[in-house]
Structures are given as structure tokens and as C-alpha cells.
Amino acid sequence: MKLSQPLTVVIRIPNVALSRSDLDTSLKLQVDRYEPSSRLAYAQIDNGDHEDQWAALLDLIRSIGAVIPGLLAKGEIGRPSVDVAMVFPDSLMAKYLTIPADVVAAAGEAGMGIEVSVYRGE
Numbered sequence: 001m002k003l004s005q006p007l008t009v010v011i012r013i014p015n016v017a018l019s020r021s022d023l024d025t026s027l028k029l030q031v032d033r034y035e036p037s038s039r040l041a042y043a044q045i046d047n048g049d050h051e052d053q054w055a056a057l058l059d060l061i062r063s064i065g066a067v068i069p070g071l072l073a074k075g076e077i078g079r080p081s082v083d084v085a086m087v088f089p090d091s092l093m094a095k096y097l098t099i100p101a102d103v104v105a106a107a108g109e110a111g112m113g114i115e116v117s118v119y120r121g122e
Contacts, residue, residue, distance in 0.1 A: 080112045084116050
């Protein structure tokens with residue numbers, strides 16, 4: 001049985017003390033969003049539009065997971081979180097979304113929390 005797919009998934013990185021280029025270099029990828037402020041920035045990595053969001057997310061977490069604890073320890077970023085978005089259709093009374101155990105484990109090992117955002121719609 002194939003697990004249901006989320007609407008979209010992003011990794012949110014708050015309290016970024018690095019420049020965008022230094023963060024990109026540290027993570028060995030380009031963040032999709034970087035919002036500087038007067039003190040610390042906010043960054044986001046989009047999981048992209050994949051047929052299997054969970055497999056793509058697991059690959060993404062594994063690609064940056066070893067770097068995150070060091071950046072956290074140095075105070076260069078705040079604790080990242082995986083934000084999983086799902087649609088809650090108006091026509092349903094209840095709905096669930098199962099997050100695969102290997103995704104949860106990889107996020108936990110990298111020091112990332114998991115959030116679920118629910119959006120009304122069809």
C-alpha cells in the first residue's frame with residue numbers, strides 16, 4: 001500500500017546567522033528562500049514537486065542531516081523543522097496522514113522537529 005502524499009513539504013530554518021552564500025555552502029545546496037532581517041535571517045528549502053514526496057524528503061534530510069548539528073552547536077542556525085502540508089477536504093469529517101518512520105527517524109537524528117500544516121480545500 002502506497003502512503004498518501006502530502007500537498008507539499010518544506011524545511012524551515014529560523015535564526016540564521018550566516019549569509020545566504022555561507023548557508024548554501026554549508027548545506028551544499030541552494031536554499032529556496034532566504035529572508036534577512038535586522039539580526040537573524042530565515043531560510044527555507046522546498047522539497048520540490050516529486051511523485052513520491054516522502055522518498056524525496058528522506059533524500060533531502062539525509063543530504064543535510066550531518067551538517068545541521070554542527071551549525072546548531074555553533075549558533076549559526078536555529079532548530080530547523082520539517083513542515084508537512086496536507087489538504088483537509090471540506091467534504092470529510094476526518095483525515096489522517098502517515099509520516100513514514102524512516103523520515104521521522106532521519107529528521108530526529110538531524111535535530112529537526114516535524115510540523116503538520118492543515119489547509120481546508122479540495
